[in-house]
Amino acid sequence: MTTVETASPDVGDRSPIVNDFSLVVATANGTGSQTANLTLLRTFFQMGIPVHGKNVFPSNIQGLPTWYHVRVSEQGYVARKESELLIAFNPATLDADLRALPTGGVAVLRDDVHPTVARDDLTVYRLPVKKLLEVSTAKGKVREYLANMTYVGVVAWMLGAPLDVVEAALGVQFSGRRKLVDANLEVVRAAFDWANEHLEKRDPFRVAPMNATAGKLLMTGNEAGALGSVFGGVSVAAWYPITPSTSFVDALREYLPELRRDEEGRPTYAVIQAEDELAAIGMVVGAGFAGARALTATSGPGLSLMAEFSGLAYYAEVPAVVWDVQRVGPSTGLPTRTSQGDVAFAYRIGHGDTKHAVLLPSSLEECFEFGWRALDLADELQTPVFVLTDLDLGMNTWMGTRFAYPDEPLKRGKVLTAGEIEAHGFARYADVDGDGVGWRTLPGNVHPGSAYFTRGTGHDARAAYSERSEDWLENMARLARKYETVRARVPAAEVDQVDGADVGVVYFGTTRYALEEARDALAAQGVRFSTLRLRALPPGPEVRAFLEAHPTVVVLEQNHDAQACTILAGEFPDLAPRLRAAAYLDGLPYTAGFVAERLRPYLTAKEA
Amino acid sequence: MDRAQALRANAAGLAKADYLGNPSTLCKGCGHNSIANQIVQVAFELSLRPHEVLKLSGIGCSSKSPAYFLGMSHGFNALHGRMPSVSTGALLANHTLHAIGVSGDGDTGSIGLGQFKHLVRRNVRMVYLIENNGVYGLTKGQFSATADEGQELKYAGLNDYPAVDLCLEALAAGCGFVARSFAGNAKQVRELLKAALAHRGTAVLDIISPCVAFNNEDTSRKSYAFGRDHEHAMQDLGWIPPQEEIVIEPTEPGEARVVGLHDGSKLALRHLEAGYDPTNKRMAAERLLRAEVEGEFLTGLIYYDPSRPSLAETTHVGEAPLSSLPDEALRPTPEALASVLARY
Ligand SMILES: Cc1ncc(C[n+]2csc(CCOP(=O)(O)OP(=O)(O)O)c2C)c(N)n1
Ligand code: SF4
Ligand SMILES: [Mg+2]
Numbered sequence: 001m002t003t004v005e006t007a008s009p010d011v012g013d014r015s016p017i018v019n020d021f022s023l024v025v026a027t028a029n030g031t032g033s034q035t036a037n038l039t040l041l042r043t044f045f046q047m048g049i050p051v052h053g054k055n056v057f058p059s060n061i062q063g064l065p066t067w068y069h070v071r072v073s074e075q076g077y078v079a080r081k082e083s084e085l086l087i088a089f090n091p092a093t094l095d096a097d098l099r100a101l102p103t104g105g106v107a108v109l110r111d112d113v114h115p116t117v118a119r120d121d122l123t124v125y126r127l128p129v130k131k132l133l134e135v136s137t138a139k140g141k142v143r144e145y146l147a148n149m150t151y152v153g154v155v156a157w158m159l160g161a162p163l164d165v166v167e168a169a170l171g172v173q174f175s176g177r178r179k180l181v182d183a184n185l186e187v188v189r190a191a192f193d194w195a196n197e198h199l200e201k202r203d204p205f206r207v208a209p210m211n212a213t214a215g216k217l218l219m220t221g222n223e224a225g226a227l228g229s230v231f232g233g234v235s236v237a238a239w240y241p242i243t244p245s246t247s248f249v250d251a252l253r254e255y256l257p258e259l260r261r262d263e264e265g266r267p268t269y270a271v272i273q274a275e276d277e278l279a280a281i282g283m284v285v286g287a288g289f290a291g292a293r294a295l296t297a298t299s300g301p302g303l304s305l306m307a308e309f310s311g312l313a314y315y316a317e318v319p320a321v322v323w324d325v326q327r328v329g330p331s332t333g334l335p336t337r338t339s340q341g342d343v344a345f346a347y348r349i350g351h352g353d354t355k356h357a358v359l360l361p362s363s364l365e366e367c368f369e370f371g372w373r374a375l376d377l378a379d380e381l382q383t384p385v386f387v388l389t390d391l392d393l394g395m396n397t398w399m400g401t402r403f404a405y406p407d408e409p410l411k412r413g414k415v416l417t418a419g420e421i422e423a424h425g426f427a428r429y430a431d432v433d434g435d436g437v438g439w440r441t442l443p444g445n446v447h448p449g450s451a452y453f454t455r456g457t458g459h460d461a462r463a464a465y466s467e468r469s470e471d472w473l474e475n476m477a478r479l480a481r482k483y484e485t486v487r488a489r490v491p492a493a494e495v496d497q498v499d500g501a502d503v504g505v506v507y508f509g510t511t512r513y514a515l516e517e518a519r520d521a522l523a524a525q526g527v528r529f530s531t532l533r534l535r536a537l538p539p540g541p542e543v544r545a546f547l548e549a550h551p552t553v554v555v556l557e558q559n560h561d562a563q564a565c566t567i568l569a570g571e572f573p574d575l576a577p578r579l580r581a582a583a584y585l586d587g588l589p590y591t592a593g594f595v596a597e598r599l600r601p602y603l604t605a606k607e608a
Numbered sequence: 609m610d611r612a613q614a615l616r617a618n619a620a621g622l623a624k625a626d627y628l629g630n631p632s633t634l635c636k637g638c639g640h641n642s643i644a645n646q647i648v649q650v651a652f653e654l655s656l657r658p659h660e661v662l663k664l665s666g667i668g669c670s671s672k673s674p675a676y677f678l679g680m681s682h683g684f685n686a687l688h689g690r691m692p693s694v695s696t697g698a699l700l701a702n703h704t705l706h707a708i709g710v711s712g713d714g715d716t717g718s719i720g721l722g723q724f725k726h727l728v729r730r731n732v733r734m735v736y737l738i739e740n741n742g743v744y745g746l747t748k749g750q751f752s753a754t755a756d757e758g759q760e761l762k763y764a765g766l767n768d769y770p771a772v773d774l775c776l777e778a779l780a781a782g783c784g785f786v787a788r789s790f791a792g793n794a795k796q797v798r799e800l801l802k803a804a805l806a807h808r809g810t811a812v813l814d815i816i817s818p819c820v821a822f823n824n825e826d827t828s829r830k831s832y833a834f835g836r837d838h839e840h841a842m843q844d845l846g847w848i849p850p851q852e853e854i855v856i857e858p859t860e861p862g863e864a865r866v867v868g869l870h871d872g873s874k875l876a877l878r879h880l881e882a883g884y885d886p887t888n889k890r891m892a893a894e895r896l897l898r899a900e901v902e903g904e905f906l907t908g909l910i911y912y913d914p915s916r917p918s919l920a921e922t923t924h925v926g927e928a929p930l931s932s933l934p935d936e937a938l939r940p941t942p943e944a945l946a947s948v949l950a951r952y
Pocket of ligand 1: 668670671688713739741745746747752819
């Protein structure tokens with residue numbers, strides 16, 4: 001058996017690699033490493049360096065392997081990237097983790113583990129974790145958690161992160177609770193000092209202060225979406241727990257009590273944990289009908305249960321907001337892995353003919369903005385609005401620009417008062433304004449003519465039951481007009497058109513990070529293409545224009561069946577021959593290298 | 609209804625005709641029609657203001673009936689078995705509404721049993737009517753979960769499974785107002801409806817409501833004939849408006865008793881069954897189980913417990929409905945946003 005000992009490749013002439021690397025912490029689920037990982041992440045952030053943290057975790061509470069990736073990037077790239085630095089704290093995956101490191105990589109190992117893999121091309125540091133923990137008097141579970149702080153100390157030493165910054169990061173992590181900060185800092189310092197004394201820095205990786213995080217924050221997409229919803233005036237939320245959407249509602253339940261109370265301190269909201277997703281969407285639809293701003297958050301399996309209600313809400317024209325934090329299906333599928341696999345389902349969810357408004361946020365800023373905007377759109381358009389994020393955006397820690405306060409007042413849509421009914425009359429589904437959206441009334445309206453009977457059954461403009469073909473067709477024609485209103489109101493795509501480029505790439509959501517990094521890398525090689533980032537469905541006129549401007553349009557998406565590509569083909573059948581599907585999903589977020597390879601066949605043809 | 613009554617105004621300034629809905633499209637003689645008529649009568653007698661009433665239903669013949677009463681009240685004909693969740697949401701949005709939900713035995717006992725029990729468990733304030741005919745009327749006569757074990761029907765064949773007792777289910781789920789009635793006993797239906805409307809929580813009324821098209825053979829325990837011959841009313845009921853003086857004369861075999869309801873009104877129960885105490889949950893459960901074993905058709909107030917808070921109380925929302933809150937109450941200030949972001 002070969003064992004790696006404190007080895008050191010001949011790296012004497014390697015120049016320092018500053019603020020540009022990826023570090024992976026390998027641990028077992030349930031060992032409490034998250035605090036340590038976030039402390040590292042925040043330490044770099046506080047040093048002004050762009051960072052991103054990605055948790056690759058199993059569907060398990062305790063024991064199975066977990067990897068936390070920290071990407072540090074001077075240029076601000078935050079896509080997943082194969083790690084050069086490994087903190088190997090999980091004996092079960094030690095060998096595989098070591099094998100995965102590139103030549104010139106670094107491994108920090110506990111001194112009580114013995115890998116069978118020989119890698120003389122790595123720098124290896126050994127860490128006496130038990131000995132370092134002697135400074136702490138903590139016992140049991142807490143002591144186990146504190147063991148993770150030893151790697152925080154060694155990484156700080158190795159990369160050159162000042163201890164006072166680590167201390168500040170711990171302060172944020174523990175919301176300033178001094179005792180906890182001190183207990184953790186004690187171990188960090190012990191490891192740092194020990195490393196300083198006993199280890200010799202032999203690797204090229206470093207961090208150095210920058211000024212790239214001023215005005216920025218670190219948050220998860222679920223937190224940002226929940227916060228946006230709170231500022232969008234959500235007043236009823238109903239949900240059923242499911243990873244990766246649970247932390248969205250956890251965040252709601254953290255922000256709401258703090259931000260939303262009346263003068264007497266009573267809540268201006270209600271959050272109900274339903275008995276299943278079917279009931280959750282039923283509550284949202286009931287609340288939306290009665291005039292609340294209502295939302296639910298779920299993931300694919302839950303969305304499946306919402307199909308019948310989604311169709312009803314579309315036809316009965318009831319506002320509702322559904323956040324779908326996508327994971328890999330079917331059913332349980334890969335429940336803790338990311339995907340864009342619900343796009344087609346969400347877009348068409350319901351029986352009969354339905355095409356829904358689907359928002360596709362890609363960043364913290366958009367999660368926040370779409371949080372309030374989705375509630376506005378639902379009320380304005382009187383229809384369910386689906387916001388599709390994914391596990392990667394929802395649960396991982398991203399850097400974002402401090403959110404702008406909503407720049408528009410709340411929009412409550414077309415709701416008639418008793419006085420307005422008196423003046424103008426009321427017919428629920430009459431297209432008074434020519435935009436396909438009728439005026440509604442809320443229960444409780446005192447006007448004797450305000451009542452109507454909401455139903456999924458065929459109805460005429462006055463909401464009266466009708467099986468007449470003419471009424472059905474008229475309603476469908478109005479809904480088609482309404483769909484054009486939806487198209488005009490949802491967020492437009494972001495287009496970057498390159499002069500003379502024959503190839504355009506369409507992408508959305510978290511695909512942007514790898515795509516945008518790959519685009520820069522390819523541009524550096526002289527390979528250029530246009531891009532369009534979809535921010536919603538239905539696609540607007542700018543998407544048609546983009547298709548018209550490029551003979552080849554590659555649609556890059558994180559699923560297997562090319563769902564968005566198919567939707568675009570259906571929306572623009574005359575331009576469908578230009579579309580090329582580049583769908584791929586293995587449960588892990590894309591890397592820039594992968595995306596570049598994926599796009600190359602289309603690009604080399606003409607562009608290279 | 610005679611013309612004079614149709615035109616006479618109540619305290620809300622409305623005539624009985626104002627509480628009508630569209631003409632019923634259900635079969636002539638359907639029990640559901642007679643229940644809809646009682647709802648109209650009760651709404652008139654109580655001078656309900658139509659804009660304060662919300663009608664809800666699932667899917668079925670029974671669930672169609674909200675179109676046939678209270679045409680000046682908002683209504684929501686939801687999905688099969690899903691009225692409870694829609695009601696929960698609507699009443700979270702506006703807890704000041706008087707909600708009347710109409711469901712069927714298939715709607716509640718089969719597809720919707722889960723939602724039904726959870727609605728009851730949350731104690732959403734509403735009158736939950738089950739128009740129970742033992743079959744799926746609208747899909748033409750299949751057995752529902754409340755059909756008797758061993759019953760035979762021409763189309764549906766033999767029912768091999770025991771009946772679900774929806775009163776027992778309500779009781780088990782924590783319901784504070786459980787009653788059973790018979791569409792053929794109009795007076796009892798009315799008195800129970802009035803009491804149910806006063807209850808600040810879920811009031812479940814399981815009303816045997818014969819389906820004349822598919823389940824009205826004299827041998828069927830959900831038929832008019834069977835109900836007329838076998839109904840065993842546990843009490844004589846009299847609803848007493850708030851502020852009205854109560855005179856009750858105890859008569860054998862049970863003693864008389866008055867139960868105070870949430871809105872100050874009262875329900876006088878002249879017990880026809882000695883020793884039955886509708887505020888005793890264990891007794892209620894035992895009585896329902898005994899009725900099942902002995903094949904009795906019990907009606908009346910089976911259980912009453914006003915103590916549990918309603919969902920609106922549990923969520924601690926203020927008096928104003930969430931749906932009516934002004935924008936300032938819904939969107940926190942820029943300073944509030946800044947203070948949250950400062951933590952990140
Ligand atoms: C999801 C769904 N499944 C099936 C149906 C068909 N369906 C309509 S009504 C009904 C049964 C209604 O029975 P019940 O609730 O007892 O009402 P009744 O007609 O007897 O009053 C069924 C199965 C439906 N509308 N929706
Ligand atoms: S089929 Fe039965 S339940 Fe339906 S309307 Fe006719 S009698 Fe009533
Ligand atoms: Mg039935």
